[in-house]
Amino acid sequence: MAIPTEMQRVVLAARPQGEPKLSDFRVETVPMPKPGEGEFLARTIWLSLDPYMRGRMDESKSYAAAVEIDAPMEGGTVCEVIESKHPDFKVGDFVNDRFGWQSHAVSKGEGVRILDPSLAPLSTAVGVLGMPGITAYVGLNTHGKPQKGETLVVGAATGAVGSLVGQLAKAQGLRVVGVAGGKDKCDYAVNELGFDACLDHRAATDASALRKELAAACPDGVDIYFENVGGKTFEAVLPLINVHGRIPLCGMIALYNQGALGAAAADGPNMFPKVWRTLLVNRINVRGFIITDHYDQFPQFVKDVSGLIRDDKVVYKESITEGLENAPQAFIDLLRGGNFGKQLVAVSPDPTR
Numbered sequence: 300m301a302i303p304t305e306m307q308r309v310v311l312a313a314r315p316q317g318e319p320k321l322s323d324f325r326v327e328t329v330p331m332p333k334p335g336e337g338e339f340l341a342r343t344i345w346l347s348l349d350p351y352m353r354g355r356m357d358e359s360k361s362y363a364a365a366v367e368i369d370a371p372m373e374g375g376t377v378c379e380v381i382e383s384k385h386p387d388f389k390v391g392d393f394v395n396d397r398f399g400w401q402s403h404a405v406s407k408g409e410g411v412r413i414l415d416p417s418l419a420p421l422s423t424a425v426g427v428l429g430m431p432g433i434t435a436y437v438g439l440n441t442h443g444k445p446q447k448g449e450t451l452v453v454g455a456a457t458g459a460v461g462s463l464v465g466q467l468a469k470a471q472g473l474r475v476v477g478v479a480g481g482k483d484k485c486d487y488a489v490n491e492l493g494f495d496a497c498l499d500h501r502a503a504t505d506a507s508a509l510r511k512e513l514a515a516a517c518p519d520g521v522d523i524y525f526e527n528v529g530g531k532t533f534e535a536v537l538p539l540i541n542v543h544g545r546i547p548l549c550g551m552i553a554l555y556n557q558g559a560l561g562a563a564a565a566d567g568p569n570m571f572p573k574v575w576r577t578l579l580v581n582r583i584n585v586r587g588f589i590i591t592d593h594y595d596q597f598p599q600f601v602k603d604v605s606g607l608i609r610d611d612k613v614v615y616k617e618s619i620t621e622g623l624e625n626a627p628q629a630f631i632d633l634l635r636g637g638n639f640g641k642q643l644v645a646v647s648p649d650p651t652r
């Protein structure tokens with residue numbers, strides 16, 4: 300296949316104030332880069348959209364550097380090598396990498412994983428068998444320390460992380476209660492993912508209404524609260540957590556548009572005394588984690604979860620947006636709960652589908 304002379308990319312045009320707008324992004328066409336010695340050129344098949352990208356749009360200090368203005372947005376990708384001067388990568392190899400919101404990229408191969416397309420569909424390398432999947436696996440097993448018969452609550456329950464957290468916990472004999480936005484997502488959590496119950500946080504008027512519903516769904520209290528969202532859901536769950544409960548602190552998407560990963564995190568109503576007291580008197584173990592610190596578990600995670608998928612013990616759902624130029628709107632929608640399952644952008648055809 301002839302290699303085009305130009306490629307597309309989406310750059311950060313402005314730092315958002317609150318919710319991102321389309322004008323915070325710019326779609327550009329630029330000349331196709333050429334691989335030098337020890338490099339390869341790849342075309343992007345799948346781009347993953349993830350909540351952490353909102354944090355990268357802000358300048359404030361975080362665990363990773365911000366995307367520069369006029370630089371391509373960061374992101375995990377699944378690509379096909381189309382030209383190679385690298386000894387370890389050949390044309391036709393499928394790779395998982397972090398080439399960002401771009402149709403093509405040149406790489407030296409550092410941190411790039413060659414994929415086996417016979418293991419599972421390629422898109423899963425950025426979903427259930429990729430970064431979000433291992434986040435669920437490590438957050439639950441290493442930090443949640445689940446025990447048969449316990450009760451787990453997880454927010455963003457039908458999303459990339461939450462859907463796997465709940466299914467892995469069910470497989471280990473826990474009672475699983477999800478919190479999700481809307482009836483369709485809640486029905487899916489119960490009927491397809493096998494959760495014991497799922498509550499609609501968007502229908503609940505406030506945290507205390509949601510708490511009443513959660514208390515009814517968790518008659519023995521909550522042993523593990525897998526924290527994906529913060530906000531109203533956190534406020535609702537906190538008083539229900541049992542003595543010696545665990546909170547794997549994974550994310551807080553309800554706050555991301557308020558600059559929650561940076562300076563503005565300190566603003567807002569002061570729940571600090573209440574939260575601190577609850578953690579103390581109940582001896583609750585809160586463990587914040589960033590998944591890249593745990594990538595030594597990747598081989599075991601892929602082995603375990605690909606086996607569960609093959610045996611139909613884990614199912615997954617994807618929300619696919621066609622075309623790189625539509626990535627900004629899809630990302631804005633993701634932060635509003637517009638995705639139903641793992642949000643992907645189909646950038647170019649997947650020859651294995």
Ligand code: NDP
Pocket residue numbers: 349350351430431434454455456457458459460461478479480481484500527528530532548549550551552553554588589590591633634635636637638639640641642
């Ligand atoms: P999802 O696929 O779950 O998509 C995001 C979902 O968040 C939306 O669909 C929406 O679901 C929910 N959401 C949005 N706004 C709110 C709100 N105000 N209150 C409650 N829920 C809301 O995303 P991921 O599974 O990829 O990520 C889930 C969480 O895990 C995020 O916080 C993310 O940052 C975090 N994460 C952390 C990692 C780490 O290393 N610590 C690694 C990967 C992810 P709904 O419609 O159900 O409300």
